[in-house]
Amino acid sequence: MKDRYDLLIIGGGPGGAIAAKTAACKGLSVCLVEKRPAIGVPVRCAEGIGKDILQQFIEPDERWISAEIDRAILVSPDGTSMVLEPQHAGNEVGYVLDRKIFDRELVWQAAAAGADIAVKTRAVAPIMENGKVSGATIESCGEVKNVRAEAVIAADGVESKFARWCGIDTTVPLREIMSCAQYLMTNLTIDPHATVFYFGNSIAPEGYLWVFPKGERSANVGIGITGRKSAPGKRAKDYLDAFVRSHFPDGRTIECIVGGVSVCRPLPCTVADGLLIVGDAARVVDPLTGGGIFNAMYTGQLAADVAAGAIAEGNTLKERLMPYDTTWRCAKLGKNLERNYKIKEFFIGLSDKKLNALAQSVSKINLKEFSTLVLVKELIKRNPGLILDLKALKDAIS
Amino acid sequence: MLKIHREICGYCGACVSVCPEGALELIDAYLTVDLKCKDCSICTRACPLGALEVVDEGQV
Numbered sequence: 070m071k072d073r074y075d076l077l078i079i080g081g082g083p084g085g086a087i088a089a090k091t092a093a094c095k096g097l098s099v100c101l102v103e104k105r106p107a108i109g110v111p112v113r114c115a116e117g118i119g120k121d122i123l124q125q126f127i128e129p130d131e132r133w134i135s136a137e138i139d140r141a142i143l144v145s146p147d148g149t150s151m152v153l154e155p156q157h158a159g160n161e162v163g164y165v166l167d168r169k170i171f172d173r174e175l176v177w178q179a180a181a182a183g184a185d186i187a188v189k190t191r192a193v194a195p196i197m198e199n200g201k202v203s204g205a206t207i208e209s210c211g212e213v214k215n216v217r218a219e220a221v222i223a224a225d226g227v228e229s230k231f232a233r234w235c236g237i238d239t240t241v242p243l244r245e246i247m248s249c250a251q252y253l254m255t256n257l258t259i260d261p262h263a264t265v266f267y268f269g270n271s272i273a274p275e276g277y278l279w280v281f282p283k284g285e286r287s288a289n290v291g292i293g294i295t296g297r298k299s300a301p302g303k304r305a306k307d308y309l310d311a312f313v314r315s316h317f318p319d320g321r322t323i324e325c326i327v328g329g330v331s332v333c334r335p336l337p338c339t340v341a342d343g344l345l346i347v348g349d350a351a352r353v354v355d356p357l358t359g360g361g362i363f364n365a366m367y368t369g370q371l372a373a374d375v376a377a378g379a380i381a382e383g384n385t386l387k388e389r390l391m392p393y394d395t396t397w398r399c400a401k402l403g404k405n406l407e408r409n410y411k412i413k414e415f416f417i418g419l420s421d422k423k424l425n426a427l428a429q430s431v432s433k434i435n436l437k438e439f440s441t442l443v444l445v446k447e448l449i450k451r452n453p454g455l456i457l458d459l460k461a462l463k464d465a466i467s
Numbered sequence: 468m469l470k471i472h473r474e475i476c477g478y479c480g481a482c483v484s485v486c487p488e489g490a491l492e493l494i495d496a497y498l499t500v501d502l503k504c505k506d507c508s509i510c511t512r513a514c515p516l517g518a519l520e521v522v523d524e525g526q527v
Contacts, residue, residue: 105495113479191494228483228493241484248481248515296485296513305515327515329481 070187070209070216074098075380076373077205077218078184079192079231081108084348084365085224086175087126091373093182097380100216101176101184102207104191109172113226113328114362115251115289116166117264117281122363123164126370127178133170136282138163139262145428146269146421153444156435163264165281165289166362195221195235195344201386202235202343220376220385222345224369227329229350235341239350243296245333247276247359250305251291253283253324257317261285267312268424274298275417278312290317293330293359295417332356334410335403340390345372353402357409357416357441364406368397411465412445427452442466468524469500469510475518482510482519 076092078085081103089101105111116135123129139161143151155162180186190209195202196217204217223231229239259265259282267278275295282288292309299305305327313320331352339346339353347353348365355364375393379385397403419427430451436443445466469490478496490503491510498518511519 111478189495226480228480230483230489230492233489239484240487240489243485243509243512246481246485246513248513250515296481296509299512299515301517304517306517325477327477327479327481329479329484329513329515331484 070100070185070190070207070214071098072215073204073217074100074185075219076100076222076376077216077220078102078222078224079205080224080226080348080350081105081176081186081188082172082224082226082348082365083175083362084350084369085222086172086179086369087366088222088224088347088369088373089179089184089186090175090182091370092377093179093184095373095377097377099179099184100187100218101179102187102190102192104189106189108176108188109169112168112324112326114168115279115281115291115359116168116283117163117279117360118166118362119163120161126363126366127175129164130174133167133174134164135167135284136165136261137161138165138264138282142260142263142265143428144265144267145425146272147425149425149428149432151428151431152433154433154435156437161262165264165283167283192225192231195231197235200342202341205231219380220343220345220390222347222369222372222376223350224347224365226349227331229346229352232336232341232344232346232350235344237336237338237341237346239336239352241329241331241333241352245331245356246296247293247330247332248296248299248305249291249293249328249330250309251289251326251328252309252313252320252322253287253326254290254313254317254320254322255284255287256319256321257286257288259286259288269421271421272312273308278308289326290320291326330354330359330361332359332410332413335398335406339368339394339397340387342387343385345376345390345393347372353397353406355406355409356413364402367402371397408465409441412441412462415462415465468506468522469504470520470522471498471500472518472520473498475516477516477518479515481513481515485509485513
């Protein structure tokens with residue numbers, strides 16, 4: 070690792086990796102630091118992603134695709150199923166990834182583009198000069214050194230400590246952190262091409278439980294509940310264990326995964342002097358689904374683009390980096406985040422009875438476009454009786 | 468004060484994200500708490516495994 074780079078990136082997940090690759094391809098000197106000893110592990114993810122959005126960044130490769138998904142099944146508290154299928158059969162709509170391999174591939178690509186990579190290496194403090202972030206104090210295997218940079222990209226995930234050290238409050242409210250647990254299980258009898266989502270206050274209060282296939286007989290079986298619903302004896306793991314006992318008594322767990330996912334609004338501002346914040350660290354996870362891979366890659370690429378332009382001009386002050394913030398906010402991504410936040414707020418308040426009524430109103434939907442918006446519009450169309458409750462929702466999507 | 472049950476902790480960082488004081492820090496598989504901790508217990512709720520507990524000084 071050198072003492073000085075154009076761009077320093079904190080965190081080696083998809084956001085940091087795409088940022089590093091993008092900047093390196095533009096000829097910048099880049100260093101990506103990852104505090105864990107390996108890229109891609111431990112997994113903190115249910116690994117699902119839409120096919121179309123993934124392809125914007127990388128050509129799908131069977132080495133890191135665990136399963137191809139062609140439909141989703143939503144199960145209401147009383148067991149009523151709603152099947153979401155693409156209008157034309159045979160169109161797979163999504164993938165369940167193998168993040169251990171996927172994340173490595175992204176970082177490999179960043180390295181191939183010329184970025185320096187340092188693992189088991191963490192930022193312990195920003196270097197601040199006249200209020201501007203000018204690098205970071207880095208600890209690598211016990212050795213501490215200052216690494217200077219024209220700009221720093223904070224891609225340090227849900228913990229989001231780097232931006233906090235720079236004076237930006239990244240605290241997630243307790244009601245907006247999803248407390249998650251997941252088992253990678255095998256010996257399961259499942260539909261290997263369907264993702265299944267279970268809803269209900271006794272199954273996953275204010276969240277959902279998922280079964281995402283990882284092969285013919287394997288799946289990520291996981292759950293997220295809000296922090297405010299989490300309590301001794303009623304934690305994510307407790308709900309997950311109860312579900313596994315009743316639904317997969319013969320399943321075998323080969324990996325235990327835990328994590329936190331923010332479902333709050335994005336940070337009010339994702340830039341500061343010398344600093345850009347991307348991905349989970351910027352709180353740009355989809356608040357409705359909890360999905361964050363694409364949003365991290367999108368913001369990572371955009372941040373690197375803007376940083377490269379700013380560095381070329383010799384000005385990385387906040388004002389010059391602001392186009393990063395305004396661009397993603399005005400883009401489809403930013404608009405979807407706001408809309409899905411409102412939809413999430415609506416669904417979180419629904420009783421089991423209302424969830425059952427919604428599921429009973431439609432057993433199968435053929436979706437032209439596989440999106441939560443199309444689903445919500447369909448639910449509104451078929452539930453004129455629920456229109457009063459749905460008004461808030463209607464306002465959110467109009 | 469905050470007690471970290473290391474035998475339970477899954478070192479996922481969910482607690483770090485909700486700490487209003489920035490008192491928690493995850494160093495790979497090792498969660499640390501510093502003097503900024505005010506025993507508010509918010510982190511104990513966010514934990515998916517129940518690895519965090521606010522206890523009286525004497526119980527540590």
